[in-house]
Amino acid sequence: MTVAEFCLMLKRYGFNFSTGVPCSILKDIILYLSSHSDIPYIPATREDEALGIATGAYLAGRKPIVLMQNSGLGSAINPLTSLDMLYKIPMLLLISWRGYQGKDAPEHLIMGEVTIKLLEDISIPVQVISKDDPEEAILASIKSMEEKQIPAAAILRRGIIE
Amino acid sequence: MKRYEAIEMISQSLNGNELVISSTGMISRELFTIRDAPQNFYMIGSMGLASSIGLGLALSLPEKQIIAIEGDGSILMNMGSIATIGHFAPKNLIHIVLDNGTHDSTGGQATVSDTVKLEGVAHAAGYRLTQTAASKEELRKAITRLSQQGPAFFLVKVEEGGLEGMGRVLHSPEEIKNRFQKRAIGI
Numbered sequence: 534m535t536v537a538e539f540c541l542m543l544k545r546y547g548f549n550f551s552t553g554v555p556c557s558i559l560k561d562i563i564l565y566l567s568s569h570s571d572i573p574y575i576p577a578t579r580e581d582e583a584l585g586i587a588t589g590a591y592l593a594g595r596k597p598i599v600l601m602q603n604s605g606l607g608s609a610i611n612p613l614t615s616l617d618m619l620y621k622i623p624m625l626l627l628i629s630w631r632g633y634q635g636k637d638a639p640e641h642l643i644m645g646e647v648t649i650k651l652l653e654d655i656s657i658p659v660q661v662i663s664k665d666d667p668e669e670a671i672l673a674s675i676k677s678m679e680e681k682q683i684p685a686a687a688i689l690r691r692g693i694i695e
Numbered sequence: 696m697k698r699y700e701a702i703e704m705i706s707q708s709l710n711g712n713e714l715v716i717s718s719t720g721m722i723s724r725e726l727f728t729i730r731d732a733p734q735n736f737y738m739i740g741s742m743g744l745a746s747s748i749g750l751g752l753a754l755s756l757p758e759k760q761i762i763a764i765e766g767d768g769s770i771l772m773n774m775g776s777i778a779t780i781g782h783f784a785p786k787n788l789i790h791i792v793l794d795n796g797t798h799d800s801t802g803g804q805a806t807v808s809d810t811v812k813l814e815g816v817a818h819a820a821g822y823r824l825t826q827t828a829a830s831k832e833e834l835r836k837a838i839t840r841l842s843q844q845g846p847a848f849f850l851v852k853v854e855e856g857g858l859e860g861m862g863r864v865l866h867s868p869e870e871i872k873n874r875f876q877k878r879a880i881g882i
């Protein structure tokens with residue numbers, strides 16, 4: 534799936550606000566969002582700030598996406614647990630997976646190994662986006678958001694959306 | 696001026712159509728005790744994020760006035776928010792910092808706010824209106840400027856300590872969200 538197709542799919546499912554902190558895996562998606570007005574992208578300074586901004590947007594009736602690298606999960610856990618899960622604020626977390634299968638720069642290896650487990654430990658629904666059918670993971674995330682009214686994570690590895 | 700006196704003066708000056716985000720700890724508990732209202736979002740966790748939630752609201756609801764109230768400990772935890780707010784500069788966002796120089800809610804441990812010119816930081820980041828109020832008289836004057844074009848940053852110097860025997864916010868987080876959202880967008 535191309536970046537444009539992926540972003541248009543997100544738009545089709547009603548997402549209309551985005552914020553986050555970049556990752557090279559998310560580069561082209563952020564570029565697309567930033568240059569199209571359908572899903573405005575607000576660059577945040579940190580992942581926790583991004584969750585705060587997305588929470589405000591949700592309270593204002595938007596359907597937000599937060600984009601982040603998995604290294605940003607550390608900054609995101611407190612707002613996820615003490616704000617968005619607590620107040621029942623659903624949003625799509627599009628999280629890149631650095632350190633996947635232990636093949637990456639050293640700073641990504643430990644987090645890369647525990648990313649899925651960490652999200653599962655705090656009870657955030659997790660889907661890994663597949664190359665064959667990226668829509669499947671997004672649909673499953675939306676289903677979890679609607680059922681549980683909490684954020685759901687869709688995990689993006691390198692080379693899946695091009 | 697005590698923190699709760701500042702909260703009292705600020706909330707009395709509001710017309711009820713604003714949306715208020717109050718930050719973690721005693722600020723939310725005092726606001727709840729002084730003037731509970733559905734348009735108050737008592738942010739009981741996620742310390743530091745009150746102004747970020749305010750920004751998300753302000754960008755999405757340009758016709759609504761958004762007021763974020765937090766402490767010095769809280770803003771020092773998320774200084775990046777000042778940069779992002781200054782950059783996007785929503786006219787309808789008012790950012791109030793109640794500066795008592797401490798983390799009062801956890802026992803009064805000192806913050807470093809005495810050496811940080813927070814008003815200057817907000818000004819440098821691009822807030823259109825910044826002001827410090829160190830007395831009730833100055834706060835009264837500052838409040839008359841609340842309707843001016845924002846983003847506005849009000850640094851209110853308050854004494855340490857709060858209301859005696861403060862209860863906790865009695866509404867559940869989900870209730871807080873539901874009634875707030877109803878005020879924000881009518882659903």
Ligand SMILES: Cc1ncc(C[n+]2csc(CCOP(=O)(O)OP(=O)(O)O)c2C)c(N)n1
Nearest residue numbers: 719720742766767768769797798799800801
């Ligand atoms: C991430 C996080 N760290 C620490 C705390 C504990 N805590 C709760 S309120 C508070 C102090 C808040 O200080 P400030 O914002 O200056 O407000 P004040 O209590 O002085 O009115 C702290 C440290 C917390 N709730 N969350």
